[in-house]
Amino acid sequence: MTVLKALKKMFGKSEAEQLAPVPSAPSHAPGHRNDAPPADRPAPVATPKQPPKPAAAESIAAEPARSEAPAPAPARPRREPKPKAPVIPWKLEDFVVEPQEGKTRFHDFNLSPELMHAIQDLGFPYCTPIQAQVLGFTLAGKDAIGRAQTGTGKTAAFLISIITQLLQTPPPKERYMGEPRALIIAPTRELVVQIAKDAADLTKYTGLNVMTFVGGMDFDKQLKHLEARHCDILVATPGRLLDFNQRGDVHLDMVEVMVLDEADRMLDMGFIPQVRQIIRQTPPKSERQTLLFSATFTEDVMNLAKQWTTDPSIVEIESLNVASDNVEQHIYAVAGADKYKLLYNLINDNGWERVMVFANRKDEVRRIEERLVRDGVNAAQLSGDVPQHKRIKTLEGFREGKIRVLVATDVAGRGIHIDGISHVINFTLPEVPDDYVHRIGRTGRAGADGVSISFAGEDDSYQLPSIEEKLGRKISCETPPTHLLRAVERKRPQ
DSSP: OHHHHHHHHHHOOOHHHHHSOOOOOOSSOTTOOTTOOOTTSOOOOOOOOOOOOOHHHHHHHHSOOOTTSOOOOOOOOOOOOOOOOOOOOOOGGGSOOOOOTTOOBGGGSOOOHHHHHHHHHHTOOBOOHHHHHHHHHHTTTOOEEEEOOTTSSHHHHHHHHHHHHHHHSOOOSSOOTTOOSEEEEOSSHHHHHHHHHHHHHHHTTTTOOEEEEOTTSOHHHHHHHHHHSOOSEEEEOHHHHHHHHHTTSOOOTTOOEEEEOSHHHHHHTTOHHHHHHHHHTSOOGGGSEEEEEESOOOHHHHHHHHHHOSSOEEEEOOOHHHHHTTEEEEEEEOOGGGHHHHHHHHHHHHTOSSEEEEOSSHHHHHHHHHHHHHTTOOEEEESTTSOHHHHHHHHHHHHTTSOSEEEEOHHHHTTOOOTTOOEEEESSOOSSHHHHHHHHTTSSGGGOOEEEEEEEOTTTGGGHHHHHHHHTSOOOEEOOOGGGGSOOOOOOOO
C-alpha cells in the first residue's frame, strides 16, 4: 500500500484507476490536431504541451508488489503557486481628458480601447498639431504627405493610423511568417530603432507584433525573430529589407499600409533606387495606404510622392518654433585652427555633463572624438562607420550619463531622442539649413531649456545667411573670450 499511496499522491488517481489496464496510445501524438495546416503553409507557432509521463509508475502498479523491491522515495509535496494579483480591467472611462479650446483629444477619434490604454500610459492627453491633422485624413483611409521635423509627434501620428487599420481589418487566414501587414521605411538605423520602440509602446495591449530589420546587426538573429512569429509591423532600413526580400524570407504582397519617413534624407543618402525596388514588391498604390513624411517639400520629394501616393492629403507643420523657442543660440566667429581649443575649453571650464557635438564628415567626427579622449574627456563617436551594436551601446551610455560628449554626423544624429542634453555644439556649420534645425533640436526637448553654440570659420561661415533665412531671424555673431582660446594642456602619461 505504500507504493499505491505514493502513486495516488503523485497522480491524483484512485486505487482502482491505478490498477486499471493502461489504455492503448492513440495513433497520433498527444496534443496533435487533426486540422493541421497544409504542408505549404507555415504552422502557427505554439508552445507544445508536454504530456504526463506516468508510464514507469503505471507498470509498477500493474504488477504485484514485491517484498524485496525497495520502497520508492516519498513524493515531494507540490509547491502551491503564489496567487497572482488580480488584473483590474481597464475602461475608457479611466482615461479622462477634458475638452480644451484649440486642442484635439485622442478621444475625438474613434480609436480602440487597447490603443487608448497605451496612449494614456504614455501620458498623451492631447494631439500635437500634426497628429490632429494627419489622423483626420489617415483614419479615413486616405493617403497623406506630411512636412514636419523630428519632435513634432509625426511618428505617433502614423503609428496610431497603422495600428487602427490593422485592428479594424482581421489578418488573412493563410499567411506566411515573413508577410508584414504594415511597412515603415526609414533612412538610418537609429531612427528605425526609435520608431520600433514607439510602436512597441503603442501596441503593447493589442497583440500586434513589431519587428526591425537594420544593417550592422546579426542577420541570423533577425531571421530567427522573423521565423518565430507573424510580423504585423515591420520597421526597416532599405538595404537590410532588400536583403531579406531578395532571399525570399520577406514577402511584401500583404502590405496594407506603407510609411516612408524622412524621404528627403533618403534622397540625400542615395536610397531611392532601393526604395523603388521595395515598393515594386508591395501591392499597387490603389490597394494600399501610403504615408510620406519629409522635413522639406523639395521638387524631388513631391515627384516621389506623386509616383507613390493616390490623391494624397497634404499636411504642413511649421517647425521653426519647435527648434528655437527653448534653445538659446550663439555663433562664435573662430579660425579653423582654434576650433578644437574652443570646444575643449568650453566643455572643460563649464563642467558640462551631456553635450552633443556635430561635424559634417565622418573623418572630422573621428578626429574630434580621438582628441577629446586623449585630453581626458569621456567622449564617443556616432557615425556610419561605427558598427550597429557599438552604436546602440554608445547611445545607452550617453543616455545613462556614462558618456559625457557624443560626437556625431547629421545622419547618425537624426532620430536621437535623449532628454537632458544641455548643449549642442556645431563644430562645423551644416551645409543644409534643415540640418541646423535638426541639430539644435537635440537640446531643449520636453520643455527644457537648451543652448546651442556654432563655430563659424573661414570654411563654413558662408552657410550662415541660409540658416538665418530658415530661422526667420538673425543670429548675432560673437568673438569668443580670449581665455577660451588658450592652448590645451597635454595630459602627462601616468
